[in-house]
Amino acid sequence: MTHRIDGGLIDRSQTLKFTFNGKRMDGHPGDTLASALLANGQRLVGRSFKYHRPRGIFSAGSEEPNALVQLRTRAAQEPNTRATMAELFDGLSATSQNHRGSLEFDLMAINDMMSPFLSAGFYYKTFMWPAKFWEKLYEPVIRASAGLGRLSGREDPDVYDHGFLHCDVLVIGAGPAGLSAALAAGRAGARVILADEDFRLGGRLNAETYEVDGMPGADWAAQTVAELQAMDNVRLLPRTTVYGAYDHGIYGALERMTDHLPDAGGKPRQVLWRIYSRHAILCAGATERSMAFGNNDRPGVMLAGAVRTYANRFGVTPGKQVAVFTNNDDGWRTAHDLSARGVRVTAVIDSRAGVTHTLDGARIETGSAIVDTKGRKGLNWITLPNGIRIEADCLAVSGGWSPNVHLTCHQRGRPVWRDDLAAFVPGADLPVGMRVAGAANGDMTLAAALKTGRETANTVAKDLGLTPSRKAAPKAEDEPSDITAFWHVGGTKSRAWVDLQNDVTTKDIKQSHQEGFRSVEHLKRYTTLGMATDQGKTANVLGLAILAEASGKTIPETGTTIFRPPYTPVPIGAFAGRARGKDFRPTRLTPSHKWASENGASFVETGMWMRAEWFTRPGEKGWRDSVDREVEMTRNSVGICDVTTLGKIDIQGRDAAEFLNRIYSNAFAKLPVGKVRYGLMLREDGYAYDDGTTARLSETHFVMTTTTANAVLVFRNMEFARQCLWPDLDVHLISTTDGWAQFAVAGPNSRRLLEKVVDDFDLSNDAFPFMACAELTICGSTSARLFRISFSGELAYELAVPARFGDSLIRVLMEAGEEFDAVPYGLEALGVMRIEKGHAAGNELNGQTTAAQLGLGRMVSKKKDSIGSVLSERSEMNRDDDLRLVGFRPADREARLDAGAHFFTKGDTPSLETDQGWMTSVAYSPSLGHSIGLGFIKRGDQRMGEIVRAHDPIRDKDTEVEIVSPHFIDPEGERQRG
């Protein structure tokens, strides 16, 4: 550690080993990766985005534009991590990014010589000319060069979590203002959350040599943190960035919970907090900015405040011969602090004339500037306007401090310019409940930060009805903080960098203005100024100032771009939290799931449900074998299918019948007790929406089924109708989809099977005919509901029991069915049988079809009001030459049909104009021995027997099909009534 100096807040008793590009290095607990790299004399840490210029560590915080590295290895590899934010741990492995070949000899550095062709907007210009270059040359080259770090390409092995927190006061930032505010709010008894992005709370107090209450600032910070920690009403969130201010006092925060540990030990790596606050005090401090001068991007050129942070907090000097370039008093502090720690300061250049600061042993130049620098992979010299060269391996630059106004702008607020600070401060239009204190509000001195933090918290406490504590305020001296705006050094041919991360120079900004991109938002898009991971935290104000100068406007006239969340990057994994893979959404299992998995079922996802698609028996070679058998055995004897997934809605009340009459397009008011009716729902625009059966259990009690897919939506819409359209009807709804397990028992032997299960209940056709329903008991005493309804077209029932008996019931039914060779059947066989019967399902009820098209036109009653009834009468929806749902069979019975094929009259050339309709559902019918289909075709009901083309350009197929009735099996419905 060649660059360690005395002091600092690191634990020298322990040594941490880490590697950078495979090179072994040492650091101490309390170091960041950046401070440890500097301690080991590593100035070159990365290559710039566009020109692949050598770059070093520029800052000491989250604003870092240059030092982006990849942390860890293999699947845990994380690109674009700011070395200044990465807390050092033993065994950390870091690599540099954005170079081909080694960091020292980057083959892509050739881009730097091509810079005249890569200036602002070059990317857009490649679109313009020459056109044929784009695909062959520009795009491949740009794609290959784009991006910084590389993703591992493997699944992220870490765990991320989400959490919710509530507080009276959220204090954002734990610098002097934040600590002072949290202390006052905590002492007053408010529920406080104090969040800071750093792992050590204290902010600049840890980086400066100020005293508070007569002790070193860092000691006061530690003592205050200890006092806060002891308060039950205060929660400290170190390593937590409040990244966004949302509506109504809600804040987003990212806690890096185990990023600093070699092994997370099963804990989440990061937690995304949603913080609900009644008040928030933004104490986000300020960020230092640079000035633009020739070759101001070399490794070793750093922010002055950062140089001071490394010396004071980390016991590291970034250089052995340090020069300072400043336009304000704060830069001088770096010179004094370094000098006091025994670091040689070679020169202080102040752009202000007539400054009286002095420093022994250093060359002092006032009213001067730096015009150029030298040093290929790190700074060696700086050059003054008079040509004098001064040796320096580190240049500390201070162009002034910009208050961190970002979160004040997340709800459309715009910052306002203050000439005395040469900076933007928060405007009046703050997010609801937010106040700002300390440097973030333009109160730039330590004493002011401590004072405004406390005062703001006391105001908030009073708002909350609490009594502010009378304990004395922390005391500190007001330090000098004079500044005279100075932005860039003119008269030099060397490129002067404004945005280090995006390689934007002063020339780029002037060029953007010349080429007409004059609005600050256009400037950002055209030059990429202020984009990417750092969002221009050190560059934006400098860029604005140069744009303002080019356009002859003032900075406030030029304005800022809009600040949006997040304040600093948030990994996608943190947003996803635990909602990934299987946990992306809940999985719903049917009551017979366990039994089905024991009996060879394959499952398919339908919405959130896992449904059995078929049950494979030994010897069956493909799914068709299983499905054909299930259909045949059901039609020949009896089959059982879990239909629990259908939506079930319990409807009760004196006006329940009238309510249903208005929900369904067909009449329901006179449905007798003990009967079931098929119902069709329309949307208010008149299109078909959903269908199902509804049973009347008593005068005031109905049970509805909906399709599986629409269960939630139908319930929502019915609640809307109940509360908003007809609030005076006496009716109540509750979803019972999960409450009842329901099985279809279908086939000629279904009655005989059920007779073995029901308790003393007459199932004869006379006593319990087609479309009957009843409440009964089965298996001795279990309450159940029985519906004689049929989706398969066979003699069939649906039997429902409370869901907890579902697993038992499937076992009982299968056992009772043994003597009939009862089979379980899955979703696929269910589909085959409904196509054989011509029942519409999701493929036909797709939201674009009408009752008339479905052949259900007569179900829409014109004698009553129901949802959609009025608009269903629109003339365009009732044309005689409209589509009609019909059946199709291949002219050549061996041919297989395909859903999605479009129909054309024989002899027509397929085109949009000649299109006659499309095939919606197809199946192989084991009952008929050939492929069958359902589909919509124009005037289909009048074209029975016609042969048309089913044209499928995607599968490259053209099949002749015959138009037939959609009721392939038992068209008169004798079986289901038998």
Place this chain on the structure above:
Amino acid sequence: MIINHPLLGPRDAAEFVIKGDASLIDRPDWQIENAAEAFHEYLFLRDNPAGEHRELWYHEQGDRSWLVVTRNTLTHEVTRVEMARDVARKARA
């Protein structure tokens, strides 16, 4: 966003589903002369105000109340929250 539910107090907007303009409560009479036109207007034509907007929210992850929320579309400020049932009853009275 937070919606101050008249019965349950402040709840996160994530618990709700939004439907849209509260004018959907005012469903026309199906028997009036120009019913088709009235329904067309009711269903398809909406104001798009920059400012106060009355809209329907459904507390799906809660008590299943439909609410009429008066929200400023520019600031997201919620100035009033009513039970949609009460609004509908008043409209009919």
